[in-house]
Amino acid sequence: MAFGTPSLSLAVKWAIRGLLGTAVVILLAVGNTDQPHTPHYRWFLAAQPHTFNIAVWMANELILGSGATAPVVSADATNGLGSNPTAEYARAVATEVELAARIEQLERRGAPADAARAELTAARRRTAELAPIAERQLATLIGGVAAEHGLGWSFLDRLFPPVRFRFQSPPHMLVVSRRDAIGIVGAVPLSPELERSAMSAIEQRAEQTAVSALVVRIGGLATYPAMVPPSSEARWLVTTVAHEWMHNLFTLRPLGWRYAVGAEPDPRVIIMNETAADVAGSELGAVAYRRGFGTQPATAETVPVASPPNRLNAELRRVRQRVDELIERGEVGAAEEYMRSERDRLESEGLYLRRLNQAFFAFYGNYAEGPGGGPDPVVSDVKTLRRRAASLVAFVEQISGLSSYQELRELLASGR
Numbered sequence: 484m485a486f487g488t489p490s491l492s493l494a495v496k497w498a499i500r501g502l503l504g505t506a507v508v509i510l511l512a513v514g515n516t517d518q519p520h521t522p523h524y525r526w527f528l529a530a531q532p533h534t535f536n537i538a539v540w541m542a543n544e545l546i547l548g549s550g551a552t553a554p555v556v557s558a559d560a561t562n563g564l565g566s567n568p569t570a571e572y573a574r575a576v577a578t579e580v581e582l583a584a585r586i587e588q589l590e591r592r593g594a595p596a597d598a599a600r601a602e603l604t605a606a607r608r609r610t611a612e613l614a615p616i617a618e619r620q621l622a623t624l625i626g627g628v629a630a631e632h633g634l635g636w637s638f639l640d641r642l643f644p645p646v647r648f649r650f651q652s653p654p655h656m657l658v659v660s661r662r663d664a665i666g667i668v669g670a671v672p673l674s675p676e677l678e679r680s681a682m683s684a685i686e687q688r689a690e691q692t693a694v695s696a697l698v699v700r701i702g703g704l705a706t707y708p709a710m711v712p713p714s715s716e717a718r719w720l721v722t723t724v725a726h727e728w729m730h731n732l733f734t735l736r737p738l739g740w741r742y743a744v745g746a747e748p749d750p751r752v753i754i755m756n757e758t759a760a761d762v763a764g765s766e767l768g769a770v771a772y773r774r775g776f777g778t779q780p781a782t783a784e785t786v787p788v789a790s791p792p793n794r795l796n797a798e799l800r801r802v803r804q805r806v807d808e809l810i811e812r813g814e815v816g817a818a819e820e821y822m823r824s825e826r827d828r829l830e831s832e833g834l835y836l837r838r839l840n841q842a843f844f845a846f847y848g849n850y851a852e853g854p855g856g857g858p859d860p861v862v863s864d865v866k867t868l869r870r871r872a873a874s875l876v877a878f879v880e881q882i883s884g885l886s887s888y889q890e891l892r893e894l895l896a897s898g899r
Contacts (some may be wrong), residue, residue, distance in 0.1 A: 522692055526659055526669050529688035529696075533681055535654040535672040537706060544708050567776065570717050572617035572650075573607070575610040578716035582606055591848040608745075614650045620775070622646040628771045629725075632764075635732055644731045647708035648724055650676070653701050657685055660695045660845035663815050665807070667845045673698065679837075686838070695819075695841035697858060707731055721772045725788050729879075733760065734885035751861050751888035758865040759882045767874050795834050803844055810841075864891055871895075880886030 527534065554880070581602040589596040629635055636643045645826050652675040659669035673685070682698040689696035704710045709727035714720050732758055733739030741748075776871040802825050809818035819840065826839035865882065868891065872878035887890050 486703055506725055514685075519847055522659075522694070523669055526657060526671050526689050526694075527691050528694075529691070530657050530671045532686050533674045533677060533685065535652070537672050537704075541706050541708070558685055561825050568613060568616040568620045569720060570776065572610065572613040573720065574719040575606060578606045578711045579603065579837070580715060581615045586884070595890055596684060601764075614713075617720075618648065618650060620650070621721060621771075624775045625721070625725050625771045626729060627839065628774065629728065629768060632767070632770075632874075634767070644707075644728075644735065646724065646728050646847035648711050648727060648733075649708050650713050651710045653704045653710045655682070655698055656701050658697050658699055658842045658846045659689060660697075660840075660842040662695050662841055663810060663813075663820070665810070665841045665844050667842075682837075695845075697838055697840060697846060699846055717776065719767075722765060722768035723770035725771060726760050729760040729764045729767070730756070732879070733883050738884040741886075749887065752886070754807050754859065754861040754886065755865055755882065755885065755891060758761070758862045759879070762866065762869050763875060763879050765838055795829070798829060798834065799847075806841075806844065812829065861891075862890060864888075864895060866893060 520672075541695050582599055586596045586603060588597045589599060613670055622645075626642045629646070631636065654675050655673040655677050657669075657671040657673055658667060659671075660666055661668055664880065677698065686696040711723050711727065711732070730743075732738065734743040738752070738759070739756055741845070742753055802822065806818045806822060809815070809821065821844075822839045822841075825837050829836060829839075868882060869878045872881060882891075882895065885894070
Protein backbone atom coordinates (compact mmCIF):
# COMPACT_ATOMS: atom_id res chain seq x y z
CA MET A 484 0.00 0.00 0.00
CA ALA A 485 1.33 3.42 -0.82
CA PHE A 486 2.14 5.51 2.19
CA GLY A 487 -0.46 7.99 3.29
CA THR A 488 -3.52 6.46 1.62
CA PRO A 489 -6.48 6.14 3.96
CA SER A 490 -7.49 2.60 3.10
CA LEU A 491 -6.10 -0.46 4.81
CA SER A 492 -3.42 -2.62 3.28
CA LEU A 493 -4.55 -6.16 2.47
CA ALA A 494 -2.21 -7.56 5.10
CA VAL A 495 -3.54 -5.40 7.88
CA LYS A 496 -7.18 -5.99 6.88
CA TRP A 497 -6.51 -9.72 7.12
CA ALA A 498 -4.77 -9.38 10.47
CA ILE A 499 -7.37 -7.05 11.96
CA ARG A 500 -10.30 -9.28 11.01
CA GLY A 501 -8.73 -12.25 12.75
CA LEU A 502 -7.46 -10.28 15.71
CA LEU A 503 -10.81 -8.62 16.35
CA GLY A 504 -12.12 -12.09 17.12
CA THR A 505 -9.20 -12.57 19.49
CA ALA A 506 -10.02 -9.25 21.15
CA VAL A 507 -13.57 -10.43 21.86
CA VAL A 508 -12.21 -13.54 23.55
CA ILE A 509 -9.84 -11.39 25.60
CA LEU A 510 -12.68 -9.14 26.71
CA LEU A 511 -14.76 -12.12 27.81
CA ALA A 512 -11.94 -14.06 29.46
CA VAL A 513 -10.47 -11.40 31.69
CA GLY A 514 -8.73 -13.78 34.04
CA ASN A 515 -6.14 -12.47 36.46
CA THR A 516 -5.52 -8.83 35.56
CA ASP A 517 -2.38 -8.72 37.69
CA GLN A 518 -0.74 -11.49 35.68
CA PRO A 519 -1.97 -11.31 32.07
CA HIS A 520 -1.42 -14.65 30.39
CA THR A 521 -1.19 -13.66 26.73
CA PRO A 522 0.61 -10.95 24.77
CA HIS A 523 -2.67 -9.91 23.17
CA TYR A 524 -4.19 -9.25 26.56
CA ARG A 525 -1.17 -7.17 27.59
CA TRP A 526 -1.54 -5.06 24.45
CA PHE A 527 -5.22 -4.64 25.25
CA LEU A 528 -4.27 -3.40 28.73
CA ALA A 529 -1.62 -1.09 27.24
CA ALA A 530 -4.34 0.59 25.19
CA GLN A 531 -6.59 1.36 28.16
CA PRO A 532 -8.65 3.51 28.52
CA HIS A 533 -8.71 4.21 24.78
CA THR A 534 -9.94 0.92 23.32
CA PHE A 535 -12.85 0.85 20.90
CA ASN A 536 -15.23 -2.13 20.99
CA ILE A 537 -16.26 -2.78 17.40
CA ALA A 538 -18.61 -5.64 18.34
CA VAL A 539 -20.52 -3.36 20.72
CA TRP A 540 -20.63 -0.60 18.11
CA MET A 541 -22.12 -2.97 15.53
CA ALA A 542 -24.66 -4.32 18.02
CA ASN A 543 -25.74 -0.80 18.98
CA GLU A 544 -26.13 0.22 15.35
CA LEU A 545 -28.06 -2.90 14.38
CA ILE A 546 -30.35 -2.87 17.42
CA LEU A 547 -30.70 0.81 18.25
CA GLY A 548 -29.55 2.70 15.16
CA SER A 549 -31.81 3.76 12.33
CA GLY A 550 -29.41 2.03 10.03
CA ALA A 551 -29.43 3.74 6.60
CA THR A 552 -31.00 0.81 4.80
CA ALA A 553 -32.16 0.40 1.22
CA PRO A 554 -35.87 -0.28 1.85
CA VAL A 555 -37.09 -1.54 -1.51
CA VAL A 556 -35.75 -3.34 -4.55
CA SER A 557 -36.45 -0.43 -6.91
CA ALA A 558 -36.99 3.12 -5.75
CA ASP A 559 -36.35 6.74 -6.65
CA ALA A 560 -33.18 7.43 -4.71
CA THR A 561 -34.07 11.04 -4.05
CA ASN A 562 -37.79 10.64 -3.34
CA GLY A 563 -38.60 12.70 -0.26
CA LEU A 564 -34.94 13.32 0.46
CA GLY A 565 -34.33 16.60 -1.33
CA SER A 566 -32.49 17.04 -4.60
CA ASN A 567 -28.99 16.16 -3.42
CA PRO A 568 -28.55 15.55 0.31
CA THR A 569 -25.26 13.73 -0.23
CA ALA A 570 -23.81 16.72 -2.07
CA GLU A 571 -25.02 19.00 0.73
CA TYR A 572 -23.44 16.68 3.28
CA ALA A 573 -20.12 16.67 1.39
CA ARG A 574 -20.13 20.49 1.30
CA ALA A 575 -20.83 20.58 5.04
CA VAL A 576 -17.85 18.29 5.68
CA ALA A 577 -15.68 20.56 3.52
CA THR A 578 -16.77 23.55 5.61
CA GLU A 579 -15.80 21.68 8.79
CA VAL A 580 -12.37 20.88 7.41
CA GLU A 581 -11.77 24.49 6.34
CA LEU A 582 -12.83 25.87 9.72
CA ALA A 583 -10.68 23.38 11.63
CA ALA A 584 -7.67 24.38 9.52
CA ARG A 585 -8.41 28.07 10.13
CA ILE A 586 -8.61 27.52 13.89
CA GLU A 587 -5.29 25.67 13.85
CA GLN A 588 -3.66 28.58 12.01
CA LEU A 589 -5.12 31.13 14.42
CA GLU A 590 -3.95 29.16 17.45
CA ARG A 591 -0.44 28.84 16.01
CA ARG A 592 -0.31 32.64 15.64
CA GLY A 593 -1.81 33.18 19.08
CA ALA A 594 -4.75 35.02 17.51
CA PRO A 595 -8.32 34.91 18.89
CA ALA A 596 -10.22 31.90 17.55
CA ASP A 597 -13.50 32.06 19.48
CA ALA A 598 -15.53 33.22 16.48
CA ALA A 599 -14.11 30.45 14.29
CA ARG A 600 -14.83 27.87 17.01
CA ALA A 601 -18.44 29.02 17.15
CA GLU A 602 -18.67 28.64 13.37
CA LEU A 603 -17.16 25.16 13.63
CA THR A 604 -19.70 24.14 16.26
CA ALA A 605 -22.52 25.29 13.98
CA ALA A 606 -20.95 23.51 11.01
CA ARG A 607 -20.68 20.26 12.95
CA ARG A 608 -24.30 20.56 13.97
CA ARG A 609 -25.27 21.00 10.31
CA THR A 610 -23.18 17.98 9.27
CA ALA A 611 -24.82 15.85 11.96
CA GLU A 612 -28.26 16.91 10.73
CA LEU A 613 -27.46 16.05 7.12
CA ALA A 614 -25.68 12.74 7.79
CA PRO A 615 -28.73 10.47 8.28
CA ILE A 616 -30.47 12.02 5.26
CA ALA A 617 -27.42 11.48 3.05
CA GLU A 618 -27.01 7.96 4.43
CA ARG A 619 -30.60 7.16 3.47
CA GLN A 620 -30.14 8.59 -0.01
CA LEU A 621 -26.99 6.60 -0.70
CA ALA A 622 -28.40 3.38 0.75
CA THR A 623 -31.54 3.69 -1.37
CA LEU A 624 -29.61 4.78 -4.46
CA ILE A 625 -27.02 2.00 -4.34
CA GLY A 626 -29.55 -0.61 -3.23
CA GLY A 627 -31.84 0.25 -6.14
CA VAL A 628 -29.03 0.11 -8.71
CA ALA A 629 -27.72 -3.16 -7.24
CA ALA A 630 -31.17 -4.75 -7.45
CA GLU A 631 -31.69 -3.59 -11.03
CA HIS A 632 -28.39 -5.22 -11.98
CA GLY A 633 -29.47 -8.48 -10.35
CA LEU A 634 -26.96 -8.24 -7.51
CA GLY A 635 -27.87 -9.66 -4.13
CA TRP A 636 -31.23 -11.27 -3.49
CA SER A 637 -34.80 -10.01 -3.30
CA PHE A 638 -36.72 -10.95 -0.15
CA LEU A 639 -40.27 -9.60 0.25
CA ASP A 640 -39.41 -6.83 -2.23
CA ARG A 641 -36.35 -5.86 -0.21
CA LEU A 642 -32.72 -6.12 -1.19
CA PHE A 643 -30.67 -8.66 0.75
CA PRO A 644 -28.20 -8.02 2.19
CA PRO A 645 -29.47 -4.49 2.83
CA VAL A 646 -27.12 -1.60 2.15
CA ARG A 647 -26.27 -0.47 5.69
CA PHE A 648 -23.52 1.94 6.71
CA ARG A 649 -22.73 4.90 8.93
CA PHE A 650 -20.70 8.02 8.27
CA GLN A 651 -18.26 7.41 11.08
CA SER A 652 -14.57 8.08 11.55
CA PRO A 653 -13.10 4.58 11.82
CA PRO A 654 -11.06 3.71 14.88
CA HIS A 655 -7.37 4.16 15.27
CA MET A 656 -5.51 0.88 15.53
CA LEU A 657 -2.61 -0.20 17.70
CA VAL A 658 -0.54 -2.33 15.32
CA VAL A 659 2.03 -4.69 16.83
CA SER A 660 4.95 -6.39 15.10
CA ARG A 661 7.75 -8.58 16.36
CA ARG A 662 11.07 -6.81 16.59
CA ASP A 663 13.07 -9.61 14.95
CA ALA A 664 10.67 -10.10 12.02
CA ILE A 665 8.44 -7.57 10.29
CA GLY A 666 4.82 -8.70 10.29
CA ILE A 667 1.59 -7.94 12.13
CA VAL A 668 1.08 -10.12 15.20
CA GLY A 669 -1.52 -8.02 17.01
CA ALA A 670 -4.01 -5.21 16.51
CA VAL A 671 -6.17 -3.41 19.06
CA PRO A 672 -8.96 -1.04 17.93
CA LEU A 673 -8.70 2.39 19.56
CA SER A 674 -10.94 5.42 19.87
CA PRO A 675 -11.42 7.49 16.70
CA GLU A 676 -10.56 10.56 18.82
CA LEU A 677 -7.03 10.18 20.10
CA GLU A 678 -4.46 12.84 21.00
CA ARG A 679 -0.88 12.38 19.87
CA SER A 680 0.30 12.18 23.48
CA ALA A 681 -2.08 9.28 24.08
CA MET A 682 -0.78 7.51 20.98
CA SER A 683 2.79 7.75 22.24
CA ALA A 684 1.84 6.53 25.71
CA ILE A 685 0.03 3.50 24.29
CA GLU A 686 2.99 2.63 22.07
CA GLN A 687 5.42 2.89 24.97
CA ARG A 688 3.30 0.63 27.18
CA ALA A 689 2.87 -1.95 24.42
CA GLU A 690 6.60 -2.00 23.72
CA GLN A 691 7.27 -3.02 27.32
CA THR A 692 6.34 -6.52 26.05
CA ALA A 693 9.40 -6.50 23.74
CA VAL A 694 7.53 -5.74 20.51
CA SER A 695 7.38 -2.89 18.02
CA ALA A 696 4.17 -0.82 18.18
CA LEU A 697 2.52 1.91 16.15
CA VAL A 698 -0.84 3.68 16.45
CA VAL A 699 -2.31 4.42 13.02
CA ARG A 700 -5.44 5.99 11.61
CA ILE A 701 -7.20 3.50 9.36
CA GLY A 702 -9.71 4.03 6.57
CA GLY A 703 -13.15 2.48 6.09
CA LEU A 704 -13.84 -0.77 7.91
CA ALA A 705 -16.14 -3.46 6.47
CA THR A 706 -18.19 -3.93 9.59
CA TYR A 707 -21.97 -4.30 9.36
CA PRO A 708 -23.18 -1.60 9.19
CA ALA A 709 -20.03 -0.46 7.39
CA MET A 710 -18.01 2.47 8.72
CA VAL A 711 -17.55 5.06 5.97
CA PRO A 712 -15.36 8.05 6.86
CA PRO A 713 -16.92 11.49 6.32
CA SER A 714 -15.65 13.08 3.11
CA SER A 715 -16.09 16.26 1.11
CA GLU A 716 -16.06 14.19 -2.12
CA ALA A 717 -19.55 12.92 -2.99
CA ARG A 718 -18.25 10.60 -5.71
CA TRP A 719 -15.84 8.98 -3.25
CA LEU A 720 -18.70 8.45 -0.78
CA VAL A 721 -20.84 6.72 -3.42
CA THR A 722 -18.03 4.42 -4.56
CA THR A 723 -16.94 3.59 -1.01
CA VAL A 724 -20.45 2.62 0.09
CA ALA A 725 -20.76 0.41 -3.01
CA HIS A 726 -17.38 -1.18 -2.28
CA GLU A 727 -18.30 -1.97 1.32
CA TRP A 728 -21.65 -3.44 0.25
CA MET A 729 -19.84 -5.78 -2.14
CA HIS A 730 -17.86 -7.07 0.84
CA ASN A 731 -21.14 -7.66 2.70
CA LEU A 732 -22.44 -9.60 -0.30
CA PHE A 733 -19.24 -11.67 -0.60
CA THR A 734 -19.55 -12.60 3.08
CA LEU A 735 -22.56 -14.74 2.14
CA ARG A 736 -20.66 -16.55 -0.63
CA PRO A 737 -17.65 -18.92 -0.74
CA LEU A 738 -15.25 -16.09 -1.60
CA GLY A 739 -15.86 -14.05 1.52
CA TRP A 740 -17.17 -15.90 4.54
CA ARG A 741 -13.77 -16.96 5.90
CA TYR A 742 -12.33 -13.50 5.23
CA ALA A 743 -15.23 -11.89 7.10
CA VAL A 744 -14.37 -13.76 10.31
CA GLY A 745 -10.60 -13.46 9.90
CA ALA A 746 -10.13 -17.16 9.13
CA GLU A 747 -9.03 -17.01 5.49
CA PRO A 748 -5.64 -18.82 5.33
CA ASP A 749 -4.69 -17.82 1.78
CA PRO A 750 -3.64 -14.19 1.16
CA ARG A 751 -4.34 -14.67 -2.56
CA VAL A 752 -8.04 -15.18 -1.77
CA ILE A 753 -7.96 -11.94 0.22
CA ILE A 754 -6.52 -10.16 -2.82
CA MET A 755 -9.26 -11.73 -4.96
CA ASN A 756 -11.89 -10.44 -2.52
CA GLU A 757 -10.50 -6.91 -2.34
CA THR A 758 -9.93 -6.63 -6.09
CA ALA A 759 -13.42 -7.92 -6.87
CA ALA A 760 -14.93 -5.43 -4.41
CA ASP A 761 -12.90 -2.66 -6.07
CA VAL A 762 -13.95 -3.65 -9.59
CA ALA A 763 -17.62 -4.30 -8.85
CA GLY A 764 -17.91 -1.43 -6.37
CA SER A 765 -16.44 1.02 -8.88
CA GLU A 766 -18.89 -0.07 -11.59
CA LEU A 767 -21.86 -0.05 -9.26
CA GLY A 768 -20.77 3.30 -7.82
CA ALA A 769 -20.36 4.86 -11.27
CA VAL A 770 -23.92 3.95 -12.28
CA ALA A 771 -25.29 5.12 -8.93
CA TYR A 772 -23.38 8.39 -9.12
CA ARG A 773 -24.63 9.11 -12.63
CA ARG A 774 -28.20 8.41 -11.58
CA GLY A 775 -28.12 10.29 -8.30
CA PHE A 776 -26.04 13.26 -9.43
CA GLY A 777 -26.82 13.50 -13.13
CA THR A 778 -23.19 13.42 -14.21
CA GLN A 779 -20.85 10.72 -15.41
CA PRO A 780 -17.79 10.30 -13.18
CA ALA A 781 -14.53 10.17 -15.05
CA THR A 782 -13.05 6.71 -15.46
CA ALA A 783 -9.98 5.54 -13.62
CA GLU A 784 -7.97 6.07 -16.80
CA THR A 785 -8.88 9.77 -17.01
CA VAL A 786 -8.80 10.74 -13.35
CA PRO A 787 -5.38 11.87 -12.16
CA VAL A 788 -4.86 9.76 -9.06
CA ALA A 789 -3.27 11.60 -6.16
CA SER A 790 -0.17 9.64 -5.24
CA PRO A 791 2.22 10.06 -2.36
CA PRO A 792 5.54 11.75 -3.00
CA ASN A 793 7.65 9.43 -5.13
CA ARG A 794 10.74 10.46 -3.24
CA LEU A 795 9.30 9.40 0.12
CA ASN A 796 8.31 5.99 -1.24
CA ALA A 797 11.76 5.58 -2.76
CA GLU A 798 13.41 6.52 0.54
CA LEU A 799 11.22 4.11 2.49
CA ARG A 800 11.88 1.31 0.01
CA ARG A 801 15.61 1.82 0.50
CA VAL A 802 15.24 1.92 4.30
CA ARG A 803 13.13 -1.24 4.29
CA GLN A 804 15.71 -3.14 2.28
CA ARG A 805 18.47 -2.18 4.70
CA VAL A 806 16.32 -3.01 7.73
CA ASP A 807 15.55 -6.45 6.30
CA GLU A 808 19.26 -7.08 5.83
CA LEU A 809 20.09 -6.10 9.41
CA ILE A 810 17.27 -8.13 10.94
CA GLU A 811 18.20 -11.16 8.85
CA ARG A 812 21.71 -10.95 10.34
CA GLY A 813 20.22 -10.76 13.84
CA GLU A 814 21.21 -7.11 14.32
CA VAL A 815 17.82 -5.97 15.61
CA GLY A 816 19.18 -3.13 17.73
CA ALA A 817 21.17 -1.78 14.80
CA ALA A 818 18.08 -1.94 12.59
CA GLU A 819 16.06 0.05 15.12
CA GLU A 820 18.75 2.68 15.54
CA TYR A 821 19.00 2.95 11.75
CA MET A 822 15.23 3.53 11.44
CA ARG A 823 15.33 6.23 14.13
CA SER A 824 18.18 8.05 12.45
CA GLU A 825 16.53 7.80 9.03
CA ARG A 826 13.26 9.16 10.43
CA ASP A 827 15.15 12.15 11.85
CA ARG A 828 16.97 12.70 8.56
CA LEU A 829 13.75 12.57 6.55
CA GLU A 830 12.11 15.05 8.91
CA SER A 831 15.03 17.45 8.51
CA GLU A 832 14.44 17.25 4.76
CA GLY A 833 10.72 18.00 5.06
CA LEU A 834 9.40 14.42 4.98
CA TYR A 835 7.67 13.90 8.32
CA LEU A 836 6.90 10.51 9.84
CA ARG A 837 5.73 10.30 13.44
CA ARG A 838 7.44 6.93 13.96
CA LEU A 839 9.47 4.61 11.76
CA ASN A 840 9.82 1.09 13.12
CA GLN A 841 9.00 -2.54 12.41
CA ALA A 842 5.29 -1.97 13.06
CA PHE A 843 5.30 0.87 10.51
CA PHE A 844 6.58 -1.41 7.76
CA ALA A 845 4.30 -4.24 8.87
CA PHE A 846 1.32 -1.94 8.40
CA TYR A 847 2.29 0.01 5.28
CA GLY A 848 4.13 -2.73 3.39
CA ASN A 849 7.53 -3.09 1.84
CA TYR A 850 7.26 -0.42 -0.89
CA ALA A 851 8.22 -3.00 -3.49
CA GLU A 852 5.49 -1.76 -5.84
CA GLY A 853 6.52 0.71 -8.48
CA PRO A 854 7.49 0.96 -12.14
CA GLY A 855 9.71 -2.11 -11.93
CA GLY A 856 7.53 -4.16 -9.63
CA GLY A 857 5.04 -5.45 -12.17
CA PRO A 858 1.33 -6.09 -11.59
CA ASP A 859 0.09 -8.59 -9.03
CA PRO A 860 -0.96 -11.72 -10.97
CA VAL A 861 -4.01 -12.24 -8.74
CA VAL A 862 -5.23 -8.71 -9.43
CA SER A 863 -4.63 -9.19 -13.16
CA ASP A 864 -6.55 -12.47 -13.18
CA VAL A 865 -9.56 -10.96 -11.40
CA LYS A 866 -9.64 -8.10 -13.91
CA THR A 867 -9.34 -10.58 -16.78
CA LEU A 868 -12.36 -12.45 -15.44
CA ARG A 869 -14.34 -9.21 -15.40
CA ARG A 870 -13.39 -8.42 -19.00
CA ARG A 871 -14.59 -11.85 -20.09
CA ALA A 872 -17.84 -11.76 -18.11
CA ALA A 873 -20.93 -10.77 -20.07
CA SER A 874 -22.22 -8.50 -17.30
CA LEU A 875 -21.48 -7.20 -13.84
CA VAL A 876 -23.80 -9.73 -12.21
CA ALA A 877 -22.16 -12.58 -14.17
CA PHE A 878 -18.75 -11.47 -12.90
CA VAL A 879 -19.95 -11.18 -9.30
CA GLU A 880 -21.59 -14.61 -9.41
CA GLN A 881 -18.45 -16.18 -10.87
CA ILE A 882 -15.88 -14.58 -8.57
CA SER A 883 -17.95 -14.86 -5.39
CA GLY A 884 -18.51 -18.57 -6.00
CA LEU A 885 -14.77 -19.27 -5.82
CA SER A 886 -12.95 -20.22 -2.65
CA SER A 887 -9.35 -20.48 -3.89
CA TYR A 888 -6.97 -18.88 -6.35
CA GLN A 889 -6.54 -22.25 -8.06
CA GLU A 890 -10.26 -22.23 -8.86
CA LEU A 891 -9.86 -18.80 -10.47
CA ARG A 892 -6.95 -20.04 -12.59
CA GLU A 893 -8.95 -23.09 -13.68
CA LEU A 894 -11.97 -20.93 -14.54
CA LEU A 895 -9.85 -18.65 -16.72
CA ALA A 896 -8.15 -21.63 -18.38
CA SER A 897 -11.52 -23.18 -19.20
CA GLY A 898 -12.55 -20.07 -21.15
CA ARG A 899 -16.02 -20.08 -19.60
